[in-house]
Amino acid sequence: MDFAFNEIQTLFQNAARDFAEREVAPLVEEAEAKEEIPLQLFTKLGELGYLCPGYPEEYGGGGMGKIGECILYEELGKVSSGICSAIMVQGGLATKMIAAHGTEAQKQKYLAAACRGTKIAAYGLTEPNAGSDAANIQTKATRKDGGYIINGSKIYITNGQVCDFVTIAAVTDKSKGSKGISTIVVDADTPGFSRNKMRKLGNHSSPTSELYFDDCRVPAENLIGEEGQGFKYMLESLTGARISHSARSIGLAQAALEKTVAYAKERVQFGQPIGKNQGVSFRLARLAAEIEAARWLLYRVAWLFDQGQDCRKEAAMTKLYSAEVAVQMAEAAMRIHAGAGYLAESVVQRYYRDAILYPITEGTSEIQQVIIARELGL
Incomplete structure (x- = not known):
C-alpha cells in the first residue's frame, strides 16, 4: 500500500x-x-x-x-x-x-x-425535460440515406458555446426505451446546428449553452460504438466523470481553506486575530479534516478506476462527499470573511457561487445517494 x-x-x-x-x-x-x-x-x-x-x-x-x-x-x-x-x-x-x-x-x-487542443469538445445529454431522468431524452436521430437526421435540443452544455464538435445522446429507436439511445458526434459546422449562450450564477469562465438540432444531417460513421448502446456508454462515462468532478471540488475547497486561514490570522478584533477564537478555529480545523478525508477518498477511487475495478458506488461516494465539503467550506469562508467576502471583487464570493453548483452537476447529491443505496442492496 x-x-x-x-x-x-x-x-x-x-x-x-x-x-x-x-x-x-x-x-x-x-x-x-x-x-x-x-x-x-x-x-x-x-x-x-x-x-x-x-x-x-x-x-x-x-x-x-x-x-x-x-x-x-x-x-x-x-x-x-x-x-x-x-x-x-x-x-x-x-x-x-x-x-x-x-x-x-x-x-x-x-x-x-x-x-x-486543436478542437474543443462538448457533451450533450441534458435536455429541458431530461435531467436526472436521463433515459427520458427526446432528441431524435432518424436513419435516412446512409446517415442520421437529428432533431431536438440540449441544455446546460459546458463548452457548448465554443465547441468544434459535440458528442450527444439521441434516440434512435423510441420503442426500446433506454436501449434505443445511441451516441453520435455532431460537428459544429453541420447545417441546422445552432447554440445560445446561457448566463449562470457562478462558474462564469465556463461557457454554457443551449444547443439546437434542426434537421442536422450527419454521416453514419459519426455513430460511436453500437446503435442502442448510448445509455450504457453514458453510465460508464459518468462513473469516471464523477471522480474527476471530485478533484475540482477538493481544489476549490482547499483554496477557500487557505484563503480563510490566512484571513483568520490577519483580521484582528477585540485585540487578537479572529483565528484565536474557537468559534473560528474549531470550524476551520473540522473543515481541514473533512477536506483531507475527501482527498484520500478521491485518490483511492481514482486508483480503483485505474485498476479497472468496478467502482460505481465509490465514484458516487467521492462525488457526493467532496461536493458537500466544498459547499461547506465555501460557506464557512463567506461567514468568516463576513463583509469583506461579500464584496464583488473578493475571490471568496466566487468560491461560494461556484461551489453551490457542485451538488447538482454530474448527478445531484440525491442521485449519488440513490446509487450508493442500490449498490448496498437497499
Whole structure:
C-alpha cells in the first residue's frame, strides 16, 4: 500500500500547479467578467500533453490515467472552477465514449484533436425535460440515406458555446426505451446546428449553452460504438466523470481553506486575530479534516478506476462527499470573511457561487445517494 504519488505523478503535480498559477491565474478575472473561457489554454495545455492527461500518449494524451486527471483538475480547481470545468469536459465526458468505443478513424479525427487542443469538445445529454431522468431524452436521430437526421435540443452544455464538435445522446429507436439511445458526434459546422449562450450564477469562465438540432444531417460513421448502446456508454462515462468532478471540488475547497486561514490570522478584533477564537478555529480545523478525508477518498477511487475495478458506488461516494465539503467550506469562508467576502471583487464570493453548483452537476447529491443505496442492496 502506497500513500504517496510516484515520481512521475509528483512531477506532474508540480508542473500542473505551476501552469495553473503562471498561465491560468492571470486570466481568471477577465474570463469571469467576460464570461468566456480563454481558448488559448486548450492549445497551451495540448502542446504540453496536459490537456487530456488520462488518455494514451499515442493520441496526444498524458498516459497517466484517472489519477493524472485528478491531479490536474485539483490544481486547476484551486485557481478557477469555471476554467477547470471546461478543461475537465474536454478530457472527460465529451471524449470518453470516443476513446472507449470509437473507431480508429473517430479517435484520429476527434480524440487526437481534442488531446492536442486543436478542437474543443462538448457533451450533450441534458435536455429541458431530461435531467436526472436521463433515459427520458427526446432528441431524435432518424436513419435516412446512409446517415442520421437529428432533431431536438440540449441544455446546460459546458463548452457548448465554443465547441468544434459535440458528442450527444439521441434516440434512435423510441420503442426500446433506454436501449434505443445511441451516441453520435455532431460537428459544429453541420447545417441546422445552432447554440445560445446561457448566463449562470457562478462558474462564469465556463461557457454554457443551449444547443439546437434542426434537421442536422450527419454521416453514419459519426455513430460511436453500437446503435442502442448510448445509455450504457453514458453510465460508464459518468462513473469516471464523477471522480474527476471530485478533484475540482477538493481544489476549490482547499483554496477557500487557505484563503480563510490566512484571513483568520490577519483580521484582528477585540485585540487578537479572529483565528484565536474557537468559534473560528474549531470550524476551520473540522473543515481541514473533512477536506483531507475527501482527498484520500478521491485518490483511492481514482486508483480503483485505474485498476479497472468496478467502482460505481465509490465514484458516487467521492462525488457526493467532496461536493458537500466544498459547499461547506465555501460557506464557512463567506461567514468568516463576513463583509469583506461579500464584496464583488473578493475571490471568496466566487468560491461560494461556484461551489453551490457542485451538488447538482454530474448527478445531484440525491442521485449519488440513490446509487450508493442500490449498490448496498437497499
